[in-house]
Amino acid sequence: MAIRLSGMVSGMDTESLVSALVSSYKLKKDNLVKAQTKLSWKQEKWKTMNTSIYGFYSGKLSSARFSTSYNLKTSTVSNDKYAKVSASSSAVSGTQRLKVNHLAATGYLTGGKITATDKSKVTGSTKLSDIIGTKDGSISVKTSSGIKSIDITEDMNVSQFTAKLKEAGLNANFDDNNGRFFISAKESGKNNDFSLTANDANGLNALKALGIYTVNDTDKAEYTRLAALTEGTDAYNTELESMYTKATAKDTAKNYADKYNAAKDKLDALAADDTWDHSYTLDEYVAKLKTETPDLLNAYDKYKKEKVDSEGNTVKDSDGNVVYEYDTEAMEKDGVKEEYEAAVKKKASNESLIKVYDDNSKVIEDTKDYVTIGDDGKAVANETNEKVVQEVSDTNADRQAKAKALLDSKIAMAKTAANDIDNTASSDTTKAVRITGQDSEIVLNGATFTNNTNNYSINGLTIQALNVTGTDEVTITTDTDVDGIYDMIKGFLKDYNDLVKSVDVAYNAASSKGYEPLTSDEKDAMSDDEVKKWEEKIKDSLLRKDSTLGSVLDTMKNDMARSFKVGDKSYSLSSFGIATLGYFNSPENETGVYHIDGNKDDTYTSANTDKLKSMIASDPDTVITFFSQLASQLYKDLGSKMTASSTSSAYTIYNDKQMNTQYSEYNTKISEAEDKVTTWEDYYYSKFSAMESALAKMNAQSSSLTGLFS
Structure with a gap:
């Protein structure tokens, strides 16, 4: 902001004069600011009102439309x-x-307390072989979702075994403190129960050693069922079919086509990459890289030395080859470190490109005979391809053979286990406790x-x-539920009353004629309390006699006063002992508020006979039908007033879009008005400044003449 020193020669109050000269422009700007402020207040007032109307519309009013909201039973x-x-x-x-x-009941197994073979405490990291004493074995988990086998391997530990149980469809946990497995079905019920059965002798030994072998009807039934299977029977074949997933020509052909196309896409992307020399073909360029890349670091062989560990021993890789490293400190002294690092980077880049080329070229070579190549060069899945058909046949034969071997092993084990269960007292088990699903x-x-x-x-x-x-x-x-239906209607009327009262208050507000938003100077001349009261006077009247608000108010009151037919008879709210207090008896702005006769919470009508509750008890269907129709009509009419238009958004009762546009237009007008004030201020100050300069010269000349004559 420029600092002006004026009136020093003339003695005139230049600032007051300029302010007076531009006052008409300032007044226009202030009036625009006041109008914009008033508009913003009106927007806030409308937002609050719209929130109340939409809250009623989407809340109690929406629910009241449906008979299911009233059909309460207790x-x-x-x-x-x-x-x-x-x-x-x-x-x-x-x-x-x-x-x-x-x-x-949910199927539940509390495992027996277990220890390792060396009597040490078992934890999640303990290997199963250190508990069981054998390094392999197989068990089956049967749940409502199917049968899954768990193969016990030499390196499997307790945590990994627990995870396998979970993958098979059980809830499973191993408690380190108690040294027990806790296993349960995912859901309660007989059909959701589970069984843990052995597939072989080591599997049975594993169940016992792990404390999860029990004598119970569920496991016994599973062993008995398996023991009864005979090869060649329908039951045997059904069990066999359930133990492996058959490969299909459709999935196999698609798998090969997907692999081929994914590899081709990667090679196409590599061919289109502009980071390599396109004066060669891609094949030629890769061949060139394969020749040149191994020699990239040869120039730095004199800096290569064997890598040694902290004890001075030569480091070797997993294949027994000596590992080398480069002396970068020596390179830096010789000034070749940057060249070396660039060569290392180039070598890595070349090797990466070669790998992408080789890997995807191999995929294409391996899959091309299993697909049909289309005109666009893409692979198309072909279910009739001889190689696909043969692979599917081989795959299914292999899967069936493995499943048969497992099933035969399970049957043999089941016969032994079933007999073992029949001849084993529960006291001879590992003290596991089993609750069967029921x-x-x-x-x-x-x-x-x-x-x-x-x-x-x-x-x-x-x-x-x-x-x-x-x-x-x-x-x-x-x-x-008489009270439930009564409370539903009472709640609906309360929300309606709260809304219609707030609308009446806003619509019938006192006039604020002569009141406008205050400028900063006007506020400075008043106390904070006076400013607050002044602004509240304006804000309270912003929706006074507003035609849009009046239309909403009329719609609400008219709909609530309507009659609706239920059967052959017409009913209105008064038919159920619900009415307003009338124009002369209602408190201010409550002429549209409804009261329920006999409502103990209403001081105006609590002494009247409770007609509504009596009708709910004697004829609930009529009450429900009437209020559903009333709410539906009001919902429809309010909804039509909240439809989107060029000036308003959806579910908005007022012209919010139009107001937003007006607010933006005020910004432009205020900016233009401020520019005009500044322009005229600068103009008048320049004139006064010129006058001051002229007076100063004249005074100087006068002083000179006076000096000469004196």
Whole structure:
């Protein structure tokens, strides 16, 4: 900001004069700022109002349209020790009888305490071979999702075995502190139970040594089933088919085509790369690199030396070859370090390019005979290709052979294990404890129901079994939830009343004629409290008599006053003891507020007869149908006022787009007005400055003449 020193010669108050001269321009600018401020306040006022209207529209009003929001039923149990019950709108009113015969159980195995063969503590890192005493073995895990085999290897440890159990579909954990496995099914119920069975003698030994071998009906049934399988029978063949996944010509052909095309894409990308010399073909360039690359570091052989460890021993790689390194310090002294590093970088780059070329060329060579090449050079999957057909045949034969060997081994083991179970007392096992999966069973009104959980959904009732009733029987009583429906309607009317009152307050606000937003100078002349009251006066009146708000208010009041037919009879809110207090009896801005007769929370109507609750108890369908129609009509009419247009956004009651445009236009106008004020200030100051200069010269000349004559 320029600092002006004026009026020093003339003695005139130049700043006041300039300010007066440009005051009309400043006034225009101030009026624009005030108008923009008022617009921004109005935008905020509308945003708040729109939030309230949309909140009602998408909340209680939206829910009130659907009969399911009112069709509330309540259920009670004569003894809640045995069951919890809730009712949906479709539940039948009346009394029903319930017995709980069984509760659902999840298959669970608490393993026996185990130690290593050397009696040391077992942890997650302990190898299984140090517990079992053998280095191999195989077991099967059967769950509701299928059968998976786990091969026990020499290097497998406890944590890895636990992970395999999880992969097979179980919950599994090994507790280091207690030295036990804890294993369970993923879900409760008989059909979701699991079994752990051995595939061979070492597998059976592993189950025992790991403390997870138990004498239980589930495992015994699995061993017995396997022992009964005979090669050549349908049961045997079905089991065999389930133990391996057959390869298909379609998947195999697609796999080869995908590999070929992926490799071709990489070679095409390499050919298009501009980082290599394109005066050669790609094949020629790679051949050239293969010849030149090995010699890139030959010039630095004199700096190459054998690498030694901290003890001075020569370091060798895994193949027994001596490892070399380069003396970069010596290179730096000789001034060739940068050349060497560039050669190393070039060698690595060349080798990378060669590898991409060789790897993908090999893929293309290996897969080309398994696909059909299209006109675009891309591979197309061909299920009838002889090599594909032969590979599928070979693959399936190999998979079947492996599965058969495993199945035959399992059958042999099962025969031994089944006999072992029959002749083994539970006290001779590893002290593992097994809970078998069980379905729950209830009897409702004489009909028996089973489920893998304790939860049932039957004819509108949700039943959670908690305890077995034994010879006892409990009753379930279901009836219309009068209080629930009443509270639903009461909540809807409360939200409506809150909204219509706030709209009335804004629409009927007192006029703020003569009040405009204050400039900074005007604020400085007033106290903070006076400024606050001044601005509140304006803000409170921003939506006064607004035509858009008035239209919304009329829509709400008109819809609430409408009648709707239920059957052959018309009903209005007054039919249910719901009405306003009337124009003369209503408090200010509450002429549109509705009151429920007999509502204990309403001081105006609490003493009246509760007609609404009586009608809900005697004829809930009529009440529900009426309020659903009323809410649907109001929802439709409010929604039509919130549709998007060229001036307003979707679900917006006011012209928000238009106001945003107006606000931006004010920015431009204010900027132009400020420029005009500055331009005229500069103009007038320049004139006064010229006058001051002229006066100064005149005074100087006068002083000179006076000096001459004196």
